[in-house]
Amino acid sequence: MSEQERIQKQRTERTADTAAEVSVDTTKGEQLKAELDDLLDEIDEVLEENAEEFVRNYVQKGGE
Amino acid sequence: MAIAKVLGIETEYGIAGGPDMDPITASSIVVNAYAQQGRMRINWDFHGETPELDARGLPGLTSFAPIVETHLANTVLTNGARLYVDHAHPEYSSPECRTPLEATLFDVAGEEVMRRAVMVANESLNPEHMITLYKNNSDGKGNSYGTHENYLVSRDVDFSYVIRAMVPHFVSRQIIVGAGKLGAETDHAIDADPYFQLSQRAEFFEEVVGLETTLKRPIINTRDEPHSDAERFRRLHVIIGDANLSQVATFVKLGSTALLLAALEDFGPEPFPSAPRHPVRAVRAYALDPTLHAVEICDDDQWRSAWDFQDQLWQLADRYVTQRGGEAVADDGEVTLILRQWRELLDGVRDDTDAVADRVDWVAKLRVVNGIRERYDLGPHDAKLRAIDLQYHDLRPEKSLAQRVGLTKLLDEGAVREAVHNPPRTTRAFFRGQCVARYPDQIAAANWDSVVFDLGEGPLQRVPMLDPLRGTAALTQDLLEVSSTADELLQALDR
Numbered sequence: 001m002s003e004q005e006r007i008q009k010q011r012t013e014r015t016a017d018t019a020a021e022v023s024v025d026t027t028k029g030e031q032l033k034a035e036l037d038d039l040l041d042e043i044d045e046v047l048e049e050n051a052e053e054f055v056r057n058y059v060q061k062g063g064e
Numbered sequence: 065m066a067i068a069k070v071l072g073i074e075t076e077y078g079i080a081g082g083p084d085m086d087p088i089t090a091s092s093i094v095v096n097a098y099a100q101q102g103r104m105r106i107n108w109d110f111h112g113e114t115p116e117l118d119a120r121g122l123p124g125l126t127s128f129a130p131i132v133e134t135h136l137a138n139t140v141l142t143n144g145a146r147l148y149v150d151h152a153h154p155e156y157s158s159p160e161c162r163t164p165l166e167a168t169l170f171d172v173a174g175e176e177v178m179r180r181a182v183m184v185a186n187e188s189l190n191p192e193h194m195i196t197l198y199k200n201n202s203d204g205k206g207n208s209y210g211t212h213e214n215y216l217v218s219r220d221v222d223f224s225y226v227i228r229a230m231v232p233h234f235v236s237r238q239i240i241v242g243a244g245k246l247g248a249e250t251d252h253a254i255d256a257d258p259y260f261q262l263s264q265r266a267e268f269f270e271e272v273v274g275l276e277t278t279l280k281r282p283i284i285n286t287r288d289e290p291h292s293d294a295e296r297f298r299r300l301h302v303i304i305g306d307a308n309l310s311q312v313a314t315f316v317k318l319g320s321t322a323l324l325l326a327a328l329e330d331f332g333p334e335p336f337p338s339a340p341r342h343p344v345r346a347v348r349a350y351a352l353d354p355t356l357h358a359v360e361i362c363d364d365d366q367w368r369s370a371w372d373f374q375d376q377l378w379q380l381a382d383r384y385v386t387q388r389g390g391e392a393v394a395d396d397g398e399v400t401l402i403l404r405q406w407r408e409l410l411d412g413v414r415d416d417t418d419a420v421a422d423r424v425d426w427v428a429k430l431r432v433v434n435g436i437r438e439r440y441d442l443g444p445h446d447a448k449l450r451a452i453d454l455q456y457h458d459l460r461p462e463k464s465l466a467q468r469v470g471l472t473k474l475l476d477e478g479a480v481r482e483a484v485h486n487p488p489r490t491t492r493a494f495f496r497g498q499c500v501a502r503y504p505d506q507i508a509a510a511n512w513d514s515v516v517f518d519l520g521e522g523p524l525q526r527v528p529m530l531d532p533l534r535g536t537a538a539l540t541q542d543l544l545e546v547s548s549t550a551d552e553l554l555q556a557l558d559r
Contacts, residue, residue, distance in 0.1 A: 032418050035470075036435050039432070039435070039468065039469065039470065040432065040435045040436060040439060042468055043452070043465055043468055043469075044436070046455075046462065046463055046465070046468070047451060047452065048451050048463075051446075051447040051448040051450065054447075054451050054454070054455075055447050055450040055451050055454060057080065058080055058203050058204070059205055059207070060078050060079070060087065060152070060153070060203040060205075060207045061151060061152035061207060061209075062207045062209060062278055063076040063153045063155075063208075063209030064076065064208075064209060064212070064278045064281075064303065
């Protein structure tokens with residue numbers, strides 16, 4: 001195998017590897033996104049209704 | 065040989081509501097509600113408290129000794145913990161524990177204690193005065209309150225070595241155990257205008273070493289108050305930590321720090337990575353950069369990111385365990401779990417944050433903040449996002465976001481319920497907690513290193529507990545079980 005061919009082969013393998021990784025990542029990403037959507041639905045339900053007031057009223061004295 | 069890393073966490077909870085919007089009153093109501101519900105009014109004994117003593121010797125002229133408040137609600141629980149009002153917050157100080165996992169259990173039990181306390185308190189309050197508690201460390205408006213870890217360290221270790229060895233860990237561990245927050249609240253951080261910071265606490269630190277905890281907060285706190293035999297022990301009081309909702313994060317925070325302290329005792333400071341030349345700048349700069357790329361110049365002229373530090377420290381801890389074993393910290397199984405989780409969190413925050421969204425608080429929080437932001441197309445400063453930040457730490461089960469983001473649980477719920485009432489069996493907290501449970505009417509007061517009995521006649525009798533590893537179940541359970549009264553116990557102890 002010539003030097004040129006070897007490099008070519010390496011490149012092809014690397015490209016193939018990368019493609020495989022990308023496709024795995026996409027599936028995982030889709031799954032995570034679906035899970036996140038469900039999670040956000042649940043969080044939406046319990047979030048304080050008046051966020052502005054809730055945040056404004058939370059004032060602490062320093063401690064320790 | 066490294067000494068046993070007896071450890072625990074003190075947590076000041078954020079508090080809102082109450083009859084006159086006064087946090088001190090509200091905190092007292094919460095603490096007293098729990099004490100009365102247990103029909104138990106064991107007072108805290110302030111004998112032996114010396115928060116003004118400095119580990120470096122004479123305090124500097126600019127150091128102001130912390131003030132111990134003695135007039136506020138203050139009680140000892142049957143699990144060996146202390147529940148009290150510290151400044152304007154209810155605080156749970158866990159009992160002394162023998163291992164990081166046990167200390168995590170008693171920290172989580174503290175959440176349950178607070179949840180029950182506030183539930184009882186609210187039964188007596190009008191609906192508009194309901195009190196809510198938050199396990200966090202800042203109000204987003206420039207006020208911070210602490211979550212302090214404590215570790216037993218041999219007095220033989222020179223304190224300058226503690227500073228030299230531990231600064232790298234304390235500035236960098238936030239990348240895996242930070243609780244995260246939106247925005248900034250102190251001048252220098254506001255100037256940087258961050259969208260999100262890794263740590264709740266980092267921007268509040270102003271000194272490398274010092275005695276204070278409420279102003280000019282230091283990365284290494286020098287309070288030299290061992291609550292034990294001062295000839296043999298130090299108690300390293302670590303004030304630079306966030307309150308974690310993730311049990312795994314609490315476990316890794318305690319486990320990594322305990323392993324590094326044990327390595328320091330056995331190896332000395334030499335194998336530790338060189339510290340950042342400007343530690344305060346480093347801890348703040350690392351907090352401001354969730355991409356983890358920020359680097360800081362170190363004493364050896366190398367540039368290191370927080371991740372670089374953590375990687376080096378993990379290697380050191382791993383080598384320590386291989387060469388010397390980890391018995392000072394925990395048994396083999398638990399030590400292996402510490403190292404494995406520490407490694408996984410480190411690799412996760414660098415390579416694939418989603419993979420650790422179930423264990424790293426800042427990742428879990430940021431994921432939800434960004435999700436809601438995208439869903440509603442919100443600006444970076446939208447109040448709804450701030451509300452998520454705050455509500456992540458909300459202790460109310462019906463409001464807590466931390467309970468909904470899918471955090472991995474390390475602890476069995478039954479074990480947590482047990483730990484609300486029963487002390488660890490592995491330290492002197494066992495004796496303290498058992499005495500409080502068995503002889504409440506004959507105890508005048510108790511504190512970390514003694515229990516004071518009042519037998520009705522004669523002088524008060526103090527039982528000292530200067531060694532945190534005495535007073536364990538193995539050493540005292542038989543005595544306690546055959547002593548139906550405190551008189552009998554004291555007679556048996558005299559023999």
